Amino acid sequence: MKAAAALATLALAAHAAPAAAFLPGPRRALLPRLAGATTPGQVALTFDDGPSAASTPRFLRVLADHDVRATFFLLGVQAQRAPDVVRAITAAGHDVGVHGWDHRCLLRRSPRATHRDLRATRDLLHRLTGSRPCWFRPPYGVFSTASLISARRLGLTPILWSTWGFDWTESCTPGSIRRRVTGHLGNGGTILLHDSDVTTGNGAWRATLGALPGLIEDCRRRGLAVGPLPRPEAAVEAHPGVEPGPSGFAGRRTTVVKWAGEDRVPPPGFEPGLNAF
Numbered sequence: 103m104k105a106a107a108a109l110a111t112l113a114l115a116a117h118a119a120p121a122a123a124f125l126p127g128p129r130r131a132l133l134p135r136l137a138g139a140t141t142p143g144q145v146a147l148t149f150d151d152g153p154s155a156a157s158t159p160r161f162l163r164v165l166a167d168h169d170v171r172a173t174f175f176l177l178g179v180q181a182q183r184a185p186d187v188v189r190a191i192t193a194a195g196h197d198v199g200v201h202g203w204d205h206r207c208l209l210r211r212s213p214r215a216t217h218r219d220l221r222a223t224r225d226l227l228h229r230l231t232g233s234r235p236c237w238f239r240p241p242y243g244v245f246s247t248a249s250l251i252s253a254r255r256l257g258l259t260p261i262l263w264s265t266w267g268f269d270w271t272e273s274c275t276p277g278s279i280r281r282r283v284t285g286h287l288g289n290g291g292t293i294l295l296h297d298s299d300v301t302t303g304n305g306a307w308r309a310t311l312g313a314l315p316g317l318i319e320d321c322r323r324r325g326l327a328v329g330p331l332p333r334p335e336a337a338v339e340a341h342p343g344v345e346p347g348p349s350g351f352a353g354r355r356t357t358v359v360k361w362a363g364e365d366r367v368p369p370p371g372f373e374p375g376l377n378a379f
């Protein structure tokens with residue numbers, strides 16, 4: 103009985119271990135690429151939870167006005183509802199990534215269901231846009247072991263973010279979003295915003311939309327070029343201390359990981375995606 107309980111605990115720990123990757127401290131220190139590190143001097147602009155016929159086209163207009171391209175992490179169920187919006191996103195030169203079929207925490211999904219969700223979303227986006235997505239960001243930024251294995255099998259590279267706008271809350275304003283993002287903006291990184299309120303229904307995307315022009319201006323004033331996530335290969339090349347890991351989702355440490363001007367040495371024996379941290 104005790105052995106069975108211990109085994110169950112072990113299985114759960116193995117399933118949930120990568121979830122800790124969402125913690126900003128360890129993530130930034132140990133998995134710079136997963137944490138959204140980009141080439142210094144560049145900042146990647148990313149949006150989650152779309153597409154939404156109500157809000158996404160308004161973001162496309164503001165981005166076009168400022169001549170900025172971004173990466174949109176889409177939900178399969180939303181893409182099915184608004185296929186024209188998906189096409190409009192890529193027609194405007196933006197990139198799309200997989201956010202999942204619906205907005206469920208993957209720790210509660212079986213490996214089989216996780217794989218089905220990711221594959222269905224990837225294939226739908228491929229059909230709608232004509233090109234295969236290469237990035238994967240899970241709902242809530244929470245990975246399960248199964249999701250990392252599936253992502254690898256599906257040719258998707260996991261990525262999170264280095265700064266966010268906290269722009270899903272009812273109380274957020276354009277000013278609060280802008281302050282929060284720029285307060286954690288390094289010399290290159292990945293901004294997380296939301297172009298849809300599909301998870302809350304509270305209309306918070308209006309504040310995000312209002313923050314966008316100022317945010318772009320802030321980045322440019324700091325000498326940062328704003329754009330979509332670079333291709334996964336380019337992201338690795340930007341970090342000479344990091345080599346592609348066995349799962350293809352993160353870097354295996356070779357010497358010292360440099361990110362945002364800081365030197366970080368992962369602990370001995372660290373294996374991306376395998377250790378609980």
Ligand SMILES: [Zn+2]
Binds near residue numbers: 150151240242
């Ligand atoms: Zn989301």
